[in-house]
Amino acid sequence: MAALEARDLVYAYRTKYRTVYAVNGLSCEFDRGRMYAIVGKSGSGKTTLLSLLAGLDTASEGEVLYDGVSMLGMDRDEYRRDHAAVIYQSFNLFPILTVIENVMYPLLMKKAPKAEARAAAAEKLRSVDLDETFHDRLPSMLSGGEQQRVAIARALAAGGDVILADEPTGNLDTENGRNIINILMRLAHEQNYCVIVVTHDPSIAEQADTVLRMQDGRLME
Numbered sequence: 001m002a003a004l005e006a007r008d009l010v011y012a013y014r015t016k017y018r019t020v021y022a023v024n025g026l027s028c029e030f031d032r033g034r035m036y037a038i039v040g041k042s043g044s045g046k047t048t049l050l051s052l053l054a055g056l057d058t059a060s061e062g063e064v065l066y067d068g069v070s071m072l073g074m075d076r077d078e079y080r081r082d083h084a085a086v087i088y089q090s091f092n093l094f095p096i097l098t099v100i101e102n103v104m105y106p107l108l109m110k111k112a113p114k115a116e117a118r119a120a121a122a123e124k125l126r127s128v129d130l131d132e133t134f135h136d137r138l139p140s141m142l143s144g145g146e147q148q149r150v151a152i153a154r155a156l157a158a159g160g161d162v163i164l165a166d167e168p169t170g171n172l173d174t175e176n177g178r179n180i181i182n183i184l185m186r187l188a189h190e191q192n193y194c195v196i197v198v199t200h201d202p203s204i205a206e207q208a209d210t211v212l213r214m215q216d217g218r219l220m221e
């Protein structure tokens, strides 16, 4: 069964002067074990689609299903906490927490004992190629690529199986960007995550298992 399914999704931003249909009748399935790239011009609705898939917002029409269950009947905060993690261009780490504390955070939120959380966080950090020499540093003492890897490790620690990334390489140079994409690919192919990446970069899209092109809130064939 698909991890995520978008069914006839419509999302409208209503402002005083006009209504913008950012997503306008979009249906698609996303499987585990694959990396999807969503590409399209600025304003085509990529970020809006991602926030619907992340349960950050509810569609005006249509629905998103996780494991075949409509999110309309779900606690969306719980969905985000337990099943789906979002990664942003700007990393969004907690600046006053160390690397290991950042990754432990979702585990402690779930009431994991501290020692257990620390061990699990160390393992997630290892899986993104960050060893213990990084643990006690603050995010500001890391390169952009390293910070993004911490953000991925934190997403993994949360324990879901869906990773949604909005321009995760947008603030990185080519080499660090490629490194992040390789890690996301590895998570899809070796650990069976469903990975969905919004990107402007054609060379990233090229590596994905499936490329989805958005235009005016719809998917093009």
Ligand SMILES: Nc1ncnc2c1ncn2[C@@H]1O[C@H](COP(=O)(O)OP(=O)(O)OP(=O)(O)O)[C@@H](O)[C@H]1O
Pocket: 013, 014, 015, 020, 021, 022, 040, 041, 042, 043, 044, 045, 046, 047, 048, 049
């Ligand atoms: N908060 C908002 N209020 C009103 N309109 C919005 C809002 N956010 C986005 N939009 C509009 O919705 C449309 C889709 O925006 P969205 O951010 O999803 O595009 P995008 O494909 O992610 O673009 P980019 O590549 O620039 O990030 C655009 O026309 C945008 O102007």
Ligand SMILES: [Mg+2]
Pocket: 046, 047, 048
């Ligand atoms: Mg966007």
